[in-house]
Amino acid sequence: MxxxxxxxxxxxxxxxxxxxxxxxxxIEVHLPPGYDDSLRYPVVYWLPGFGAHPTLEGRTLTFGGSxxxxxxxxxxxxxxxxxxxxxxxxxxxxxxxxxxxxxxCGRYAGHLAEVVAEVDRRFATRPEPAWRAVAGKSSGGYGxxxxxxxxxxxxxxxxxxxxxxxxxxxxxxxPAALDVIREAGGVDALLARRDHGPHDAPFMVAMSLVAxxxxxxxxxxxxxxxxxxxxxxxxxxxxxxxxxxxxxxxxRLLPRHADRLAALGLLYLSVGERDEYGMHWGARAxxxxxDAHGVPHAYREHPGGHHGIEHVYIDALAxxxxxxxxxxxxxxxxx
Numbered sequence: 001m002x003x004x005x006x007x008x009x010x011x012x013x014x015x016x017x018x019x020x021x022x023x024x025x026x027i028e029v030h031l032p033p034g035y036d037d038s039l040r041y042p043v044v045y046w047l048p049g050f051g052a053h054p055t056l057e058g059r060t061l062t063f064g065g066s067x068x069x070x071x072x073x074x075x076x077x078x079x080x081x082x083x084x085x086x087x088x089x090x091x092x093x094x095x096x097x098x099x100x101x102x103x104x105c106g107r108y109a110g111h112l113a114e115v116v117a118e119v120d121r122r123f124a125t126r127p128e129p130a131w132r133a134v135a136g137k138s139s140g141g142y143g144x145x146x147x148x149x150x151x152x153x154x155x156x157x158x159x160x161x162x163x164x165x166x167x168x169x170x171x172x173x174x175p176a177a178l179d180v181i182r183e184a185g186g187v188d189a190l191l192a193r194r195d196h197g198p199h200d201a202p203f204m205v206a207m208s209l210v211a212x213x214x215x216x217x218x219x220x221x222x223x224x225x226x227x228x229x230x231x232x233x234x235x236x237x238x239x240x241x242x243x244x245x246x247x248x249x250x251x252r253l254l255p256r257h258a259d260r261l262a263a264l265g266l267l268y269l270s271v272g273e274r275d276e277y278g279m280h281w282g283a284r285a286x287x288x289x290x291d292a293h294g295v296p297h298a299y300r301e302h303p304g305g306h307h308g309i310e311h312v313y314i315d316a317l318a319x320x321x322x323x324x325x326x327x328x329x330x331x332x333x334x335x
């Protein structure tokens with residue numbers, strides 16, 4: 001795992017997507033220490049959060065190393081099983097896709113399946129769901145949960161600070177986001193700031209809500225201002241639009257997908273107990289709903305917030321030791 005291998009995938013799922021975003025996508029693949037293509041390895045698919053670059057390289061803070069460096073060390077020490085760690089690029093013109101198939105943004109769940117097939121084709125993987133995990137933080141944690149609910153590709157889901165309990169993680173952000181949109185001169189003017197900035201925290205929060213509206217919209221070509229839960233000029237609430245958002249909430253999706261989640265080898269949730277965006281209350285609601293539906297899972301709260309918590313990614317991936325050996329089993333590759 002000395003450095004990532006970079007692939008490029010021509011995505012059939014994203015060709016001709018409604019936003020005109022590129023269909024040629026980058027895939028970052030981190031190989032485990034001592035990678036040997038005569039053996040087979042499990043794979044973790046790591047889904048970055050909203051607005052994040054699709055990479056585990058580079059530091060987010062002066063302190064500590066990059067996530068990739070921490071992973072290399074944790075695998076070398078035996079805390080995290082030796083596995084490939086793959087980072088797909090599922091970004092959109094609005095910053096993120098939520099990793100779902102969206103009529104307004106494109107087929108990003110379909111693209112994730114293409115990435116799995118491409119990695120299995122090119123590397124010495126164990127191409128069965130039991131040897132694949134999907135993991136991520138924030139919007140990436142949401143994407144991991146949705147993949148676990150709706151796909152049969154993965155045998156483990158690890159969600160750090162996921163979007164869930166939308167009343168807790170989205171609605172409280174609306175008033176300040178509306179102020180930012182108003183100060184910018186409207187949604188179109190806010191979108192124009194993508195090119196020149198400033199890309200400060202208030203902008204990113206407002207932009208994230210615009211992006212969520214587009215991801216959860218039910219038709220191509222929707223005006224971003226119309227996809228928000230309330231009119232950005234008057235503040236009048238749009239119950240129909242909000243119900244459409246809620247239809248994508250993991251807490252509300254759970255009853256239909258509890259059996260699939262219960263069949264996972266591992267479902268792991270973690271969240272900071274003082275998350276700035278209220279994700280801890282959404283995670284608590286999801287934890288309670290999982291208990292109510294009898295879905296086995298591990299739940300952890302850590303003494304942090306939403307940012308600067310890269311260390312908990314390693315704690316989450318260490319949970320895979322319950323399923324996978326520390327080093328790859330000596331199984332020769334077929335063919």
